[in-house]
Amino acid sequence: MVALVAAPAAFAQSQGQLFASITDQAGAPVEGLTAESFQVQEDGAIMKILSANPGTTPMKVALLVDNSEAIMLSNGLSALRNGLAGFFETLPLQHEVGLFTVAGRVAPVVDFTTDRDELLAGADGLFSGSGGTKMIDGMRETWDRRFSSEDAWPVIVMVMTDGPETSGNMNEDQFTAYTLDLLGGGAMVHVVVLETRGGGMQSQIGQNLTQNTGGFYRSMNSPTALQNTLEELATTMGDHFDEMSPRYRLVYERPGDTPGEQMGAGVVGPNYKMQLFADRRLPPQ
Secondary structure, eight states: BBBOOOOOOSSSSSOOOOEEEEOOSSSOOOOOOOOOGEEEETTTTEEEEEEEETTSSSSSEEEEEOSHHHHHHTTTTTHHHHHHHHHHHHSOOEEEEEEEEBBSSSEEEEEEEEEHHHHHHHTTTOOSSOOOBBBHHHHHHHHHHHHOTTTTSSSEEEEEEEEEBOOOOHHHHHHHHHHHHHHHHTTTTEEEEEOOSOOHHHHHHHHHHHHHHHHHHHHOOHHHHHHHHHHHHHHHHHHHHHHTTTTEEEEEEEEEOOOOOOOOOOOOOSEEEEEESSSOOOOOO
C-alpha cells in the first residue's frame, strides 16, 4: 500500500529531507525499512531517495566549551567542569561525544567517544585559555571538519560566555547559508550562555541557531546554574532521542536548488500508517 501525505516545504538546496514515523495497524513502530520502501514527491515528480536511516542510530555530539578569560573572571571554571561532568554522566551511554574548547582557537580535548571516563578526565583537566571566544569559528570548523553526510544524527552543543567574540567575520548571507547547511545535514544545535555582561553576540547567535534547528537554549547570570542546566539538557536530549527514534530520516535528491511547493511521501506496506515531519525539533519549552 502506498499512502501519500502532504508535508511542509523544505529549505532551499539540492538535497531535501523528511522525517517519517511508520506504524502498523496496531500502532507499533515498523522497523527494518529501507530507501526502497519509500517514495518522495515534489510537485508530483518522484525524487531519488539517497538514504532512509532509522532514528535508532545514536547521536554524535560535538560539545564546544568557552574556556576564555571570561569564565575565569566570573569565577566559573569549577562550575563549568562540574556542569560538563553532570552532562556526561546524564547523557545515555550509546551517544558519542567530542569535547572541544574555543578560547583563542578551536582545540580538541577529547575526540568523539562513548567512553565517559575519558570525557570526565577531559572536563576535569580544563583550564582557562588566553584570548577571546571563538564561537563562530568553533561552530563552523566543527561542522565542516568533524561531521559528514554519513552522520545520521549530528548535534552541536555550545556552552558559551558573553565575553569578547573574536571569530572571523560572517555576514548575514554566510550565516544563512551555514544555518541551511546545518538543516540539510539534519543537525540540531543546543546553546547554554553564561551572561557575565548582560548578554551579547553569543546570546543572539545562540537564540537564532536554536530557533532554526529546534534546539535547547538557556541563559543564566550565575555559573552555579551551569550544572543543573547541563544535566537538564542531557536529560532532554536523551528523552527526545527516545521519542524520535521510531522516525526514519529520508534524504533525497532534487533536480535543482529550489524545493517544490507541494511535498509528499509514501510507504509500501500492508496498511502502514505514515506521519511526516520537517525536522526533529524539540517541543516548545
